[in-house]
Amino acid sequence: MRGLSRSALYLASVLAAGASAAEGLGDAERGAEVFRLCTACHEVGEGARNGVGPHLNGVFGRPAGAVDGVRYSKSMTRMGVEGLIWTEETLDAYLENPRALVSKTRMSFRGIDDARDRSDVMAFLRVYSDNPADFPGAEPTATGTDHDLDPEILALQGDPEYGEYLASECKTCHQASGMDDGIPGITGWPDEDFVVAMHAYKRKLRSNPVMQMMAGRLNDEEIAALAAYFRDLD
Amino acid sequence: MTLNRRIFLGSGAAATAALAAPMVFAASHGKPHVVVVGGGAGGATAARYIAKDSNGDVAVTLIEPSREYYTCFFSNLYIGGFKQMDELGHSYGTLAANGINVLHDWATGVDRDAKTVALAGGGSVPYDKLILSPGIDFVDGAVEGWDQMAQNAMPHAYKGGSQTELLKAQLVAMPQGGTFAMVAPPNPYRCPPGPYERVSMVAHYLKANNPTAKILVADPKPKFSKQGLFEEGWNKHYAGMIDYIGEDFGGGNVSVDPNAMTITIDGEVTNVDVCNVIPAMKAGHIAEVAGVTDGNWAPVNAADMSSKVDADIYVLGDASEQGDMPKSGYSANSQAKVCANAVRGALTGSRVFPAKFSNTCWSLIDANDGVKVGATYEATDEKIAQVDGFISQVGETAELRRATYEESEGWYTGITTDMFGA
Numbered sequence: 035m036r037g038l039s040r041s042a043l044y045l046a047s048v049l050a051a052g053a054s055a056a057e058g059l060g061d062a063e064r065g066a067e068v069f070r071l072c073t074a075c076h077e078v079g080e081g082a083r084n085g086v087g088p089h090l091n092g093v094f095g096r097p098a099g100a101v102d103g104v105r106y107s108k109s110m111t112r113m114g115v116e117g118l119i120w121t122e123e124t125l126d127a128y129l130e131n132p133r134a135l136v137s138k139t140r141m142s143f144r145g146i147d148d149a150r151d152r153s154d155v156m157a158f159l160r161v162y163s164d165n166p167a168d169f170p171g172a173e174p175t176a177t178g179t180d181h182d183l184d185p186e187i188l189a190l191q192g193d194p195e196y197g198e199y200l201a202s203e204c205k206t207c208h209q210a211s212g213m214d215d216g217i218p219g220i221t222g223w224p225d226e227d228f229v230v231a232m233h234a235y236k237r238k239l240r241s242n243p244v245m246q247m248m249a250g251r252l253n254d255e256e257i258a259a260l261a262a263y264f265r266d267l268d
Numbered sequence: 269m270t271l272n273r274r275i276f277l278g279s280g281a282a283a284t285a286a287l288a289a290p291m292v293f294a295a296s297h298g299k300p301h302v303v304v305v306g307g308g309a310g311g312a313t314a315a316r317y318i319a320k321d322s323n324g325d326v327a328v329t330l331i332e333p334s335r336e337y338y339t340c341f342f343s344n345l346y347i348g349g350f351k352q353m354d355e356l357g358h359s360y361g362t363l364a365a366n367g368i369n370v371l372h373d374w375a376t377g378v379d380r381d382a383k384t385v386a387l388a389g390g391g392s393v394p395y396d397k398l399i400l401s402p403g404i405d406f407v408d409g410a411v412e413g414w415d416q417m418a419q420n421a422m423p424h425a426y427k428g429g430s431q432t433e434l435l436k437a438q439l440v441a442m443p444q445g446g447t448f449a450m451v452a453p454p455n456p457y458r459c460p461p462g463p464y465e466r467v468s469m470v471a472h473y474l475k476a477n478n479p480t481a482k483i484l485v486a487d488p489k490p491k492f493s494k495q496g497l498f499e500e501g502w503n504k505h506y507a508g509m510i511d512y513i514g515e516d517f518g519g520g521n522v523s524v525d526p527n528a529m530t531i532t533i534d535g536e537v538t539n540v541d542v543c544n545v546i547p548a549m550k551a552g553h554i555a556e557v558a559g560v561t562d563g564n565w566a567p568v569n570a571a572d573m574s575s576k577v578d579a580d581i582y583v584l585g586d587a588s589e590q591g592d593m594p595k596s597g598y599s600a601n602s603q604a605k606v607c608a609n610a611v612r613g614a615l616t617g618s619r620v621f622p623a624k625f626s627n628t629c630w631s632l633i634d635a636n637d638g639v640k641v642g643a644t645y646e647a648t649d650e651k652i653a654q655v656d657g658f659i660s661q662v663g664e665t666a667e668l669r670r671a672t673y674e675e676s677e678g679w680y681t682g683i684t685t686d687m688f689g690a
Contacts, residue, residue, distance in 0.1 A: 199619075202317065209681065209690070217679060241275075241657040247642060247656050248626065248644065249645070
C-alpha cells in the first residue's frame, strides 16, 4: 500500500526529471507506469524504505544483495559477493528473467518480456540513483559475459540425453526443481552461463572444491550436454 | 511416538504383504520386471531412476520393511540437537505415486535359478533383474560381551531411527560428570567419519548440558577419516573432554558388560553411563542369503555394479565390495544411478553411458564448523578406482566452515529428494 501511494507521489518529480536524466534509456514517465508491477514489494524515492524487497534508491552501481536489513536469498547474496553489480545490462537481464540471472532469488516475479518496458522502468529508476547522469553501463559480472572461453567451446551443441545421465550425478545436491536449500539451483540457465561457470570451476577460477572436482573430469562435450539438459528443466 | 510406530509396523506389515503379494505377478504385464531390495540411498534411488527413465517400460518393485525411512546420514546432527527426528524421516508415498510397487515386507530368500525373491509375509516375487541394496548388518561376536540382545543397554545407533533416538535419550539422561563411551568399528564400515562426527556431536551436547562429563573412545584403527580436522576441532571446542584410545594404546582390545555397564579397554575396566557399541560390519543379511557375498561383502563389477557371481543381480551401497569408494549414502546414490542406467539398457536397449561415480562426506564438528572430504571415481576392470579428490584443510576461516555446513544442509535436501522424489 505504502509503495503504491509513494510511487504515485513521486510520479510528479519523475515527470520533471525524466526528460533530462533518462537520455539514451527509455521513457521515465512511461517507466513510472511499468513500475506499478514492482510496488507491492519495492519503494523508491525520498523516504523509501525496505519492504518485502529492498528500496531501489541508488540501485545503479550497487552490488547485488547489499542493502542492510533485507532478507536476500543465498543466491542473491552469493552473486553480490562474487561481483554482481546492478548496471543497465545486469538489471535488464534480471528484469527480463529474474531466475535466469539469480537462480533462486526470493523475488517472486515472472519478469518483463518487453524490452521497451524494461528500458522505461530502468529510466524511471535511474532518476533515483546518486549520479543519474553517469551510472555505470555494462560491467563484467558473474554472468556469462566475463570470460575468455574459446567460441568453439561455447558453440558446441550438447547431447541432452547424455546430459540427462550426467545430470543424475549433479542431482545428488542440486535439486531438479531448482530449489535452493543451501546448494544453488542450476535449472533454466542460458547455455552460455552454464558452460562458462563449469569451465571456471574446471580451471579452478571458481573456488568450491566439490565443483572443481566434478567439473574437472568433464570434457567440453559433457559440459555442453549438461548445459543443454539443465537449460530445459522446469 | 516411537513405540506406537513400532507396534503399527509390526502388525501392519504382514497384513499388507498378504494383500499386495498376489498383485505383484499381475503388475508387470509382460514388461521386464526389476525388483529392488532395500529402500535406502542405493535402493530407493535405483528404483526411482529406473521407473522414471523407462517411462513405464520397466515394472519396478521395491521391497522395504520400513514404512518410514530414517536416514542414518545426518542422524548425528539429531544427537547434537541440530536436527529433529521428523526432519530425517521420509515416506515412500511419492515413489508409489510414480509407479513403483512399494512392498513393505522383508525379503527372506532369493532363488537364483527360478529368479524369485521370497517374502516374510508369504509368496514370492519374480524378477528379470534383482538389485540388492540392504545396507549393513553386524558381525557376530565382533565386540566381546555385545550382541543384538544388548542393543538397548548399549546402542549401536548405526542404523537410523529408533536406535538413534535411544542413544540420544541415554545421552540426555546421563548424570552430571558421567562417562559416555564409544567402541569404534574396524574398517571397512559405513560412513568413515561417522563415529568421529558422533563424538563431536555428543561433545557439543555435553558441553552445553553436562560440561564435566567425559567421552571415552576405544578405536581398533591406527588412523581414521578426517583425523586432523577432528582433532583440531576437538582441541578447539572440547578441550579436556575427549579421551581417545587408539590402536597403539590397546583401543582394539575391548570387551563390554551390558549388565554391569562397564567397558574393558586393554585390561582396564571403566564404569560408564552410556556405551555406544559400533561393531564390525558386513553386508545386509539378504546378500549372504542370495549367495553373492565373499566373506563379509558382495563383490561387484565396477562398470554396472553387477554381482561377480550372478549377472542378473546387482549390489549397491554399503553391502557391495567395489573398490575405492567409501561406504556412504552419497556413494550408494551415485552407484544406483550408474546401475539404473545399465539395468535399463539391458532390459530395454536404451543407451548406456560410461560409469561415473562420486562421493562427498560432510561432517559437523561444532555449530557452523563443517568440514568435507570428497572424490571422483571411474570403473576399471578390477574395481571402482579413485580419480581425484579433496579434503577440507585445518585452519580454515569460520566463514568457510559455516558455508561448508550450509552446503551440507543443501546436500541433505538434495539427496533425499533424489532418493524419494518430490
